[in-house]
Amino acid sequence: MEYRKLPHGGEQISIIGLGNSSLGAAGEAEVEKTVALALESGINFFDMAAGDAVPFPAYGRAVAGCRKQVFYQVHFGADYRSGAYGWTLDIDDIKRSVDWQLTALQTDYIDFGFLHCIDEAADLQTAIAQGTLSYMEDLKRQGVIRHIGLSSHTPAVVHQVLDMGILDMLMFSINPAYDYRHGEYAIGSGDERAALYRRCEAEGVGISVMKAFSGGQLLCAETSPFGQALTEYQCIQYALDRPGVVTVLPGVRNREDVRRILGFLTANEDEKDYSVLGSFTPQEAAGSCVYCNHCQPCPAGLDVGLINKYYDLALAGDALAKSHYANLGTKASACLACGHCDARCPFGVRQTQRMREIAAYFGE
Ligand code: SF4
Ligand code: SF4
Structure with missing residues (x-):
């Protein structure tokens, strides 16, 4: 397993976590075995916005001996007391539901307390007015919540919460369909969505990715908005490159799904290469580097994707991007302007020109 560091806190989080939206249908016994397999495989991040109540007690048993190694996203606004999933903004229901979740999980603390599924500005106002956010901040002061998070599909709402300066983690729906304006949750233009990801990185807010396969639509040619199926590994790599x-949180149904998803860790570069997206890039996104590194190898040894990412982040105000760039062994100034990457790039990026611009910006 590979791990990435949470900027606020430093926890090492597995790049693949588990989503639970579909797992409950397998029944408690299979949920417990699936969680055990995930833990054995180094997965340590679990989103508890489940499709129903079934996973909670099974998680409680599976994690009983290793709670400290596990990170839970627990949602304030997801209510499982009836056995089914319910969404609520009512503060009393939220308190009772969180108590229920903690009891079922056999734990007395929450790694990531999430304000759950806030897509409308009016819902955010209600959550604030009802005291949900201040309740979560109180729990954080008491040490019950370690980090505050938000799950949302709407960039404008996320920006409002980012402005409050309380977030350590955002759960956001990221996949090529939504970023290219296809699908129910394709909210905001590609540029607006990319700017949101950069703002999160600049402010040290980690993103955990939901709907990486667009609810499975991207995996099938008949339902893919591109008329061509992508693979799970291409979608995971795409999300991890934003x-x-x-971490990316595929919604698994059983152990078999976990084993297949874990194959990402040993897949070769060709299996993860999502440059086919270049054929579907909308006009508005053409010419923007998506950091895919399909243009490698560079004869000068430049990591083209990473150099571009640091540049975009620096332009977005990320204070650390300049020092990350400074630590690179080979800088944009080493570009030979050979044009190999221009010819290889399926997204129409002209790096010969851009590398000059980047070298001038960073001064090396
Ligand atoms: S220049 Fe093109 S191929 Fe290279 S990393 Fe950027 S988008 Fe990918
Ligand atoms: S143009 Fe520059 S960045 Fe692109 S492959 Fe050639 S040397 Fe590398």
Whole structure:
């Protein structure tokens, strides 16, 4: 397993976590075995926005001996007391539901307390007015919550919460379909969404990715908005290459799904290469580097994707981007302007020109 460091706190988080939206249908016994397999495989990050109540007690048993090695995202606004999933903004229901979740999980603390599924500005105002956020901040002061998070599909709402300066983690729906304006949750233009990811990275807010496969639509040619299926590994790599992303949370149904997803860790570069997206890039996104590194190898040894990412982050105000760039062994100034990457780039980026611009910006 590979791990990425949470900027606020320093926890090492597995780049692949587990989503629970579909796991409950397998029944408690399979949930417990699935969680055990995930733990054995080094997965340590679990989103508890489950499709129903079934996973909670099974998690409680599976994690009983190793709670300290596990990070839970617990959602304030997801209510499982009836056995089914319910969404609520009512503060009393939220308190009772969180108590229920903690009891079922056999734990007395929450690694990531998430304000759950806030997509509308009006819902955010209600959550604030009802005292949900101040309740979560109180729990954080008491040490019950370690980090505050938000799950949302709406960039404008996320910006509002980022402005409050309380977030350590954002759970956001990221996949090529949504970033290219296809699908129910394709909210905001590609540029707006990319700017949000960069803001999160610049402010040290980690992103945990939901809907990396667009609810499975991207995996099938008939339902893919591109008329061509992508693979799970291409979608995972795409999400991991976005700025700010710490972990991707595929919604698994059983152990078999976990084993297949874990194959990402040993897949070769060709299996993870999502440059086919260049054929579907909308006009507005053409010419923007997506950090895929399909243009490698560079004869001068430049990490083209990373250099571009640091440049974009620096432009977005990320104070650390300049020092990350300074630590690179080979800088943009070493570009030979050979044009190999221009010819290879499926997204129409002209790096010969851009490398000059980047070298001038960073001064090396
Ligand atoms: S220049 Fe093109 S191929 Fe190279 S990393 Fe950027 S988007 Fe990918
Ligand atoms: S143009 Fe520059 S960055 Fe691109 S492959 Fe050639 S040397 Fe590398």
